[in-house]
Every structure is written in C-alpha cells, then in structure tokens.
Amino acid sequence: MAIIQQILFVAALAVAAWFVTKRYKFIRDNINLGKPENRKDRPSERLSIMLRVAFGQKKMMTNVTVGLMHFVIYVGFVIINIEIVEIVLDGIFGTHRLFAPYLGAVYPFLINVFEVFALGVWLVCVGFLTRRYVTRVGRLQGSRHEEMSWRWPQLDATLILTFEILLMTAFLTWNAADTVLRAQGVAHYDVPVAGDFLISGLLTPLFEGWNTTALIAYERFAWWFHILGILFFAVYVTYSKHLHIILAFPNTYFSKLEPKGEMKNMPEITKEVQLALGITQPDPNEVPAEIGTFGAKDVFDLSWKNLMDAYTCTECGRCTAACPANITGKKLSPRKIMMDTRDRVEEVGRNRDANGGTFVDDGKTLINDYITVEEINACTTCQACVQECPVNINPLEIILQLRRYKIMDEAQAPASWNAMFSNVENNMAPWKFSPSDRFNWADQVNS
Numbered sequence: 001m002a003i004i005q006q007i008l009f010v011a012a013l014a015v016a017a018w019f020v021t022k023r024y025k026f027i028r029d030n031i032n033l034g035k036p037e038n039r040k041d042r043p044s045e046r047l048s049i050m051l052r053v054a055f056g057q058k059k060m061m062t063n064v065t066v067g068l069m070h071f072v073i074y075v076g077f078v079i080i081n082i083e084i085v086e087i088v089l090d091g092i093f094g095t096h097r098l099f100a101p102y103l104g105a106v107y108p109f110l111i112n113v114f115e116v117f118a119l120g121v122w123l124v125c126v127g128f129l130t131r132r133y134v135t136r137v138g139r140l141q142g143s144r145h146e147e148m149s150w151r152w153p154q155l156d157a158t159l160i161l162t163f164e165i166l167l168m169t170a171f172l173t174w175n176a177a178d179t180v181l182r183a184q185g186v187a188h189y190d191v192p193v194a195g196d197f198l199i200s201g202l203l204t205p206l207f208e209g210w211n212t213t214a215l216i217a218y219e220r221f222a223w224w225f226h227i228l229g230i231l232f233f234a235v236y237v238t239y240s241k242h243l244h245i246i247l248a249f250p251n252t253y254f255s256k257l258e259p260k261g262e263m264k265n266m267p268e269i270t271k272e273v274q275l276a277l278g279i280t281q282p283d284p285n286e287v288p289a290e291i292g293t294f295g296a297k298d299v300f301d302l303s304w305k306n307l308m309d310a311y312t313c314t315e316c317g318r319c320t321a322a323c324p325a326n327i328t329g330k331k332l333s334p335r336k337i338m339m340d341t342r343d344r345v346e347e348v349g350r351n352r353d354a355n356g357g358t359f360v361d362d363g364k365t366l367i368n369d370y371i372t373v374e375e376i377n378a379c380t381t382c383q384a385c386v387q388e389c390p391v392n393i394n395p396l397e398i399i400l401q402l403r404r405y406k407i408m409d410e411a412q413a414p415a416s417w418n419a420m421f422s423n424v425e426n427n428m429a430p431w432k433f434s435p436s437d438r439f440n441w442a443d444q445v446n447s
C-alpha cells in the first residue's frame with residue numbers, strides 16, 4: 001500500500017510539473033511577442049522598488065485593513081509552502097514527518113508558525129468572500145463600463161478563495177488527526193515530536209472516539225487532499241489572475257523608472273521636429289530609415305513589458321475605481337484595457353502554437369476587436385491608474401500606443417483634436433491665437 005502511494009505521488013508530481021512547465025513556456029513566448037525594451041538599467045533602484053512594492057506590499061497599505069489582510073494571505077502562502085518540502089519528501093520516500101526527529105523543539109515551533117498562518121489565511125479568505133458577496137465592494141463587482149463577461153473573473157476569485165479555505169482546513173485537520181494517531185502510538189505515526197501543535201490541538205476532540213482505521217483513512221484523505229490541492233493550485237494559478245503571486249516580483253523590478261508624466265517619444269518624429277525647428281541639421285550622407293507602424297495596432301507592436309503587465313494584472317479594479325474618465329461615465333476602464341490585452345495575447349499565442357510556431361493572420365487586432373476607439377479617446381492621461389496599481393502596471397502606456405496608431409497611422413483623430421493639432425503645429429500652443437498675440441492679455445491688465 002505504501003509503495004502504491006509513493007508511485008502515485010511521484011506520478012502526480014510529474015504531471016503537475018509537466019503542466020506548469022508547458023504553461024510557463026507558453027506565457028514566456030507570449031511576453032516575448034512584444035517589442036524589445038531595455039528595463040535592465042539601474043539594478044539597485046529596481047531591486048529597491050521590487051522589495052518595497054512586491055515584497056513589502058507598499059501600495060496595499062493605503063487601506064490598512066485590506067493591506068494587512070493581503071499581507072497575511074501572502075506571507076501565509078509563502079510560509080506554509082515551506083512545509084511542503086517535508087510533505088513532498090514524505091510522499092517520495094514513504095516516510096512520516098521526516099524532519100521531526102532531527103529538528104527537536106524547532107519542529108513543533110515551525111508547525112505552530114505554519115498553523116497560525118493557516119488560520120490567518122482561513123479567516124482572511126472568509127473575509128475576502130464576505131467583501132465580494134456580502135458587503136459587495138463596488139470595484140469587485142465589475143465596472144459599469146467594462147463591456148466584457150465578468151463571470152470568469154468572479155468565478156476565478158471565488159474558486160481560489162474557496163480552495164484556500166479547503167486547503168487550510170485540510171492542513172489543520174490533518175495535523176489534528178495525526179496528533180491523535182501519534183498519541184495512540186499507531187505504527188508509522190509514532191514519530192517523536194517534541195511539543196504540541198497549538199491550533200490543530202484544539203481540533204483533536206473532533207477525532208477522539210474514532211477507531212484507528214477511520215483515523216488513518218481521514219489522515220490519508222486530508223494529506224492527499226492538501227498536497228494534490230497544492231499541485232492543482234500550482235497549475236491553475238498559471239491560468240488565473242493569481243499568476244500575479246509570481247509575476248508581481250519581476251513586474252515591479254522592471255517598473256518604469258522615469259517620472260510618471262514622461263511619455264516615450266518616437267525617435268523618427270523627434271528627429272523630424274528637431275529638423276523642422278532647426279535644432280539639428282540634415283545629414284547628407286544619412287540613408288533614410290524605413291518608417292514602420294506608429295504606435296500599436298496589435299500586441300506585437302507593444303513592448304514585452306506591456307505584455308508582462310497584462311499577465312500580472314490582479315483584476316483588483318483599483319485603477320478603474322480611480323479613473324476620472326470611468327467615474328464620470330465614459331466608456332473606459334484601465335482594468336479592462338489590461339484584461340483585453342491579456343486575452344488578445346493569449347489568442348495570438350494559441351494561434352502561433354496551432355500553426356507550428358508562426359502566427360497566421362486571423363483578421364483581428366487589439367484595437368477595434370478588443371479595445372474600441374471610444375475607450376482610448378476617453379483617457380485624460382492623468383496617470384491615476386498608474387499611481388493606484390499595487391503591482392506597478394501601466395495601462396496608460398498601452399492606451400497611448402493604441403492612440404498613436406489610430407491618429408498617426410490611420411489619421412483618425414476626433415475633429416476637435418485635429419484642430420488642436422494644427423494649432424500646436426502653427427501656433428506652438430493648443431489655442432488658435434498667434435504666438436505674437438500671446439501676451440495681449442497682459443496689456444489689458446496694465447491699462
């Protein structure tokens with residue numbers, strides 16, 4: 001029986017590893033569909049941002065209660081996973097609490113730390129479900145202007161929270177059943193443990209009075225449920241918004257370091273403007289460079305960091321809740337911009353894989369088929385979404401790239417914007433007055 005369990009365990013481990021590796025390769029290839037962009041400069045500054053924003057959850061602490069809840073679930077997730085090392089080794093070698101005889105009093109101390117966090121995660125997950133379904137926090141219900149199915153994001157969040165509750169319940173009751181078996185001196189379970197388990201110890205009365213067969217059956221059930229659940233979670237997370245658990249770290253490391261309001265110039269245009277203004281002189285020996293697409297029409301025209309942003313989005317809606325365009329009833333949600341970008345890049349990736357590694361034109365583009373012109377034109381470029389995002393995602397960069405494409409490649413700007421553009425071109429200001437008239441108002445003030 002033990003050997004069968006060992007074989008099943010190794011098989012489960014191998015299957016999970018295969019799925020996770022396959023999915024990570026798919027996501028990596030999709031992110032690499034984006035254009036190159038150097039985000040490796042100033043490494044110490046980048047490391048500091050990652051430590052503060054991803055590890056320290058800095059932006060989550062603007063709401064202390066919610067920030068602490070996230071902190072518990074995040075630290076709990078990391079710490080409890082340390083315990084998996086022992087579970088995996090026990091599974092492979094058919095041992096039971098492998099580390100207990102070697103760690104002495106440290107062992108129950110560690111298990112107690114895991115149990116405290118397991119209880120914390122359990123309570124926080126219940127709290128999060130309550131916020132979603134009882135108090136119904138607005139941004140978690142989907143925005144009025146997110147014209148997409150909100151069913152999957154809701155289901156995804158609910159599944160993960162429920163799943164975490166079940167996993168933590170299995171962990172605590174497994175420890176409780178195991179404690180009773182150990183106290184009864186049942187062979188294989190009579191491992192020396194130098195101390196009591198505090199939280200699961202409170203649950204042992206539930207199992208007292210059970211016969212040994214029933215106790216072993218429950219202990220095995222809870223052990224398998226816990227470890228299979230974790231393996232399933234490892235695969236599931238790669239299809240879910242919870243991928244941010246992993247991607248938040250590289251995504252914050254590769255944050256934009258320039259000031260928020262500094263927009264990326266287009267070198268070709270900068271050069272033309274400088275020539276027109278006489279700032280630079282034409283080089284007679286220069287071979288004119290081929291002008292490609294301005295801005296972004298599809299995910300291929302975005303940078304790899306824009307695509308990593310899309311995969312990192314937690315769908316929390318903090319950006320949309322702060323977006324003045326959304327608040328004032330415009331059809332724009334920065335959260336939807338990120339989710340649409342992710343959906344499109346996934347579609348492109350599936351197309352590429354189905355066609356032997358080469359994307360075959362499917363007649364669709366990110367702009368028009370996923371994100372509409374009305375959405376991108378509603379953006380005020382205020383940066384509120386960038387400021388609010390807890391994992392340093394920049395929805396505005398994508399909006400600006402799509403806008404550049406529409407305006408500069410397709411010449412489709414709203415009429416009022418075209419008037420403003422010609423004013424900038426002719427008057428060096430958005431207004432229709434000549435630069436020489438700019439100080440006329442001052443004359444009137446003096447008279």
Ligand code: SF4
Pocket residue numbers: 319322323324325326332333334378379380381382383384385386395396399
């Ligand atoms: S930059 Fe645009 S999308 Fe972001 S919050 Fe401001 S208006 Fe909304």
Ligand code: SF4
Pocket residue numbers: 312313314315316317318319320334335338388389390391393395
């Ligand atoms: S872009 Fe950032 S703030 Fe907006 S939903 Fe995604 S994670 Fe949340």
